[in-house]
Amino acid sequence: MTGPMLLLLITSALLAQIGAGAGIAFWRYQRRRARFAAPAAVAPRGAWAGWRQFRVVGREFEDAAQSQCSFYLAPLDGQPLPPYKPGQFLTFRLTPDPAAPDHPLVRCYSLSDQPGPARWRITVKRVPAPAGRPDLPPGVGSGFLHDWVQAGDVLDVRAPAGGFWLDPDPATPAVLIAGGIGITPMFSMAAWAVSHQPGRAVHLFYGVRDGAELAFGETLARFARAHPAFHLHRAFSRPRTQDLPGRHFETEGRIDLALLKENLPRGRHQFYICGPQAMLESLVPALHGWGVPPGDVHYEAFGPASLPAPQTEVVGAPAEVHFARSGRMLDWDGTAANLLDFAEAHGIAVDSGCRAGSCGACETRIVAGEVAYTHPPDHDIAPGHCLLCLAKPATALELEA
Ligand SMILES: Cc1cc2nc3c(=O)[nH]c(=O)nc-3n(C[C@H](O)[C@H](O)[C@H](O)COP(=O)(O)OP(=O)(O)OC[C@H]3O[C@@H](n4cnc5c(N)ncnc54)[C@H](O)[C@@H]3O)c2cc1C
Ligand code: FES
Structure with a gap:
């Protein structure tokens, strides 16, 4: 086979791949996951199928x-x-x-x-x-x-x-920022780093209301004592009288940009944030404003994230949507946030979990048509399927649900 012919074949194959993918999803976005290849000790996702x-x-x-x-x-x-x-x-x-x-x-x-x-x-x-809603x-x-x-x-x-995981490159200092129960993925990252990369600079900023809400407190303090490269900054927004500054916590107040600037050495860091919506909404833009490149700021919300993501604005074209199993033909008028909300609003029962493109529970086969995504999903979508919680119709659509 001649050189030009081979080039033509490879180019056609690539174009065919791109064409197939474009029917399922199209967006422009800054991927929030780490950009370095994982070491052999870190497995790819999907270690088993199903439950x-x-x-x-x-x-x-x-x-x-x-x-x-x-x-x-x-x-x-x-x-x-x-x-x-x-x-x-x-x-x-x-x-x-x-x-x-x-x-x-x-x-x-x-x-x-x-x-x-x-x-x-x-x-x-x-x-x-929710506060004020005991009903x-x-x-x-x-x-x-x-x-x-x-x-x-x-x-x-x-x-x-999930695509929210620690960049395994030991040369990259990591800044882990947790609010409340957002400590769970951060603890996993911190524990992995101190045992596998003890020389790596890791700064954990952990915000809670007071000492009663602090989780993993003794283990984190032990990490800090045993590993000079691990820096623990506990911020209590409303410390109790028995919570002693310098002993039980480092800062009174919330984690904000000023606290980060005060405690972080100069140089490039990878930031990981998991916490309440208010924390993400204040810190992510503040870090960008400070000049941290978007690719160095990774975050996860424990629910639908409302942060404006740098991706294509997708309204969803007016179109008919056919839910095949339910036998319902509905008109999409562009007002629903996504196909999951749309289905539920019309009484169509579909599985859901995170409602944020992470868990795959709402994954549904596309019988015909195309969708577009409002946010980049973390879940790897099977070919010919879509995530209802993030998708809108791009054309008339027939779904298996
Ligand atoms: C990727 C990811 C990771 C996560 N990791 C963790 C983790 O490590 N630890 C953790 O604890 N959580 C985590 N979560 C969150 C977790 O999945 C659940 O969302 C959380 O436990 C709440 O679920 P629930 O069933 O208890 O609450 P739900 O029953 O879903 O209720 C949620 C809230 O809605 C309120 N509510 C109920 N009815 C109404 C109504 N009619 N109108 C308005 N509000 C109503 C409830 O009172 C409650 O406050 C994670 C989520 C995601 C997406
Ligand atoms: S509900 Fe979790 S991906 Fe849609």
Whole structure:
């Protein structure tokens, strides 16, 4: 085969690939995941397909307020566990209502320790009703785990997933910023870094209301004592009288840009942020304003993120949407935030979990047509499928749901 012919063939194959992908998703965005290749010790995602059963082999509270409970999990099949990337999460299928096993809840929980071959850990914060709304029920999944799930119980779990994980390049100093239960992926990153890369500079900024809410407190203090390159900055927004500055916490107040500037040495850092929406909304733009390149700022919200992402604005073309299994033909008028909201608003039952493109629970086969995404999904979408929670119709659409 001649050189030009070979070039033509390769170019055609590449164009065909791009064409196939474009039907499923198109967007321009700054990927939030780390850009370096993972070392061999860090597995690719999707270590098993579908649900795998895990036994709860222990549970313990991590904070004095007993609002954050860790669950230790071992696979029922007894096979060794694959590695995962520190910062990734598991997806659970929970059945809080035994009378309704066909209507499970899907919830995501970050792996809260470094990867181990025998058992894994998640840490779950009990979610109360929103402030000022005692009429609303408290969080169903977290309440179920806290109140009912005990050692010996079996849970259905999907493989570790998510694109929010620590850049394994030891030359890159890491700044981990956690608010409240956002500590879970940060603890996993910190624990992995101190045991595998003890010389790597890691700065953990951990914001909570007071000492009663501080999780993993003793272990973090031990890391700081044992590893000169690990720097712990605890910020208490409303310390109690028994919370002593310099001993139990470093800063009174919230984590903000001024605190970061004051404590970080000069030079390039990779920033990882996980916390409440308000924390993300203030810190991410502040870091960009400080001149940190977007590629060095990684963040995860434990729910739908409302941060404006640098991607294509997608309105969703007016189009007919056919939900094949439900036998419903509906007119998309562009007002719904995504196809998941649209389906639910019309009484069509579809699975969902994170509602943020992370867990894959809402993945649905596209029978015909194309979608566009409002945010870049973290979940790897199977060919010919879409994530309803982030997708809008780009053309008339037929979905399997
Ligand atoms: C990638 C990822 C990782 C995560 N990691 C963790 C983790 O490590 N640890 C952790 O604790 N969580 C984590 N989460 C969050 C977790 O998945 C759940 O969202 C959380 O536990 C709340 O679920 P729930 O079922 O308890 O609450 P839900 O039942 O979903 O309720 C949520 C809130 O809505 C309120 N509510 C109920 N009814 C109404 C109504 N009619 N109107 C308005 N509000 C209402 C409830 O009172 C509650 O405050 C993560 C999420 C994601 C996406
Ligand atoms: S609900 Fe989790 S990806 Fe859509």
